[in-house]
Amino acid sequence: MSELSNRSRRVLIGASAVAAAAAGVLGGHWWLTRGTVAGDEAKLLAASFPAMDGGQATPMSTWQGKTLIINFWATWCGPCREEMPDFVKAQQAFGDKGLQFVGIAVDRRDAVERFAKELGINYPILLADVAWLNELRTMGNPQSVLPFTLVVSPQGKVTLRRVGRLKFDEIAAMFA
Amino acid sequence: MTATVTKSARPGARPTRRLVGSTLASVLVLGAASAALAAAPAPPPEPLPVDQAFPITAAIERGKMVLRFDVQPGHYLYRDRFELAMGGHSLASLPLPRGRMKQDPNFGRVEVYEQPMQLSVPATQGAAGAAPEVKLVYQGCSELAGVCYPPVTRTFRPQADGKAVAPVETGATSFKAMFRKQVSQ
Numbered sequence: 001m002s003e004l005s006n007r008s009r010r011v012l013i014g015a016s017a018v019a020a021a022a023a024g025v026l027g028g029h030w031w032l033t034r035g036t037v038a039g040d041e042a043k044l045l046a047a048s049f050p051a052m053d054g055g056q057a058t059p060m061s062t063w064q065g066k067t068l069i070i071n072f073w074a075t076w077c078g079p080c081r082e083e084m085p086d087f088v089k090a091q092q093a094f095g096d097k098g099l100q101f102v103g104i105a106v107d108r109r110d111a112v113e114r115f116a117k118e119l120g121i122n123y124p125i126l127l128a129d130v131a132w133l134n135e136l137r138t139m140g141n142p143q144s145v146l147p148f149t150l151v152v153s154p155q156g157k158v159t160l161r162r163v164g165r166l167k168f169d170e171i172a173a174m175f176a
Numbered sequence: 177m178t179a180t181v182t183k184s185a186r187p188g189a190r191p192t193r194r195l196v197g198s199t200l201a202s203v204l205v206l207g208a209a210s211a212a213l214a215a216a217p218a219p220p221p222e223p224l225p226v227d228q229a230f231p232i233t234a235a236i237e238r239g240k241m242v243l244r245f246d247v248q249p250g251h252y253l254y255r256d257r258f259e260l261a262m263g264g265h266s267l268a269s270l271p272l273p274r275g276r277m278k279q280d281p282n283f284g285r286v287e288v289y290e291q292p293m294q295l296s297v298p299a300t301q302g303a304a305g306a307a308p309e310v311k312l313v314y315q316g317c318s319e320l321a322g323v324c325y326p327p328v329t330r331t332f333r334p335q336a337d338g339k340a341v342a343p344v345e346t347g348a349t350s351f352k353a354m355f356r357k358q359v360s361q
Contacts, residue, residue, distance in 0.1 A: 077324040081282040143223045145323035164322040
């Protein structure tokens, strides 16, 4: 009876440990991926967008092999403008560690040009037609709101989808 | 009898202590993790669909087209980003009510509507005396979610019976035609 009881206790201890570990793993996963949802970005990564100079469309594959942060934004979007100085800072700090920002503006060229110059944006800015806002729905942004940011690993896997602001500290943590 | 009980109780005493100890440790670890998560800032809420953030109805009341904007808490509409066309004719100036002046870190002082509001314009008659079609463009943001909605176009066809109607058509707005005068840099 006592032996059986000891075995039961051992099983109970083991189960508690497994439950605690599982809770930790699940909690950690939730915390790291909070605010993100699954989506389909294949179309985006295979697309080309007009550049600011009005020349040939730039394919997104240009930056394959980098840690790519794709930020959809617009000059008429206050929160977009608010987070962009962080992106300029991050590009400067982590560019030599393989970070590449690409801004995709869903906006008019003249307004984008003016703002990019004013802020001193140090990464490529491309222009997207308003129809791209609908495409964002399947990438983890069901309401097609801005800002919207995707982080793509050098292996081409989306590691973060962010509806709303992405902060410098979060970007820095990716390169810690 | 007492000695027998003491003897049989001893071997089980250590595992029991271990069980209590490990359970306590698990509780403490989980408690600490929960406390750490609770102390961290909560992620912003998911943005509402635009028609839930800004439910709009149109009605013809005493010869006027009345548009009601039920701006939800934590959301706002920009006063200078409204456009209205009635019966295919764009209205040059809209009698919009005064909003609240907001100090925006990006746009400076802007006038916004953070509360329900309404817009009334004389209702011009359409072909054969029919009620005119109203095409409305507007743009707003969610302070709660920290995002902005793109400019949207909604079409209304209210009847002369005074009943409030929801939009009959929805669509995205071309940026080429929009914001010519605003978004001061």
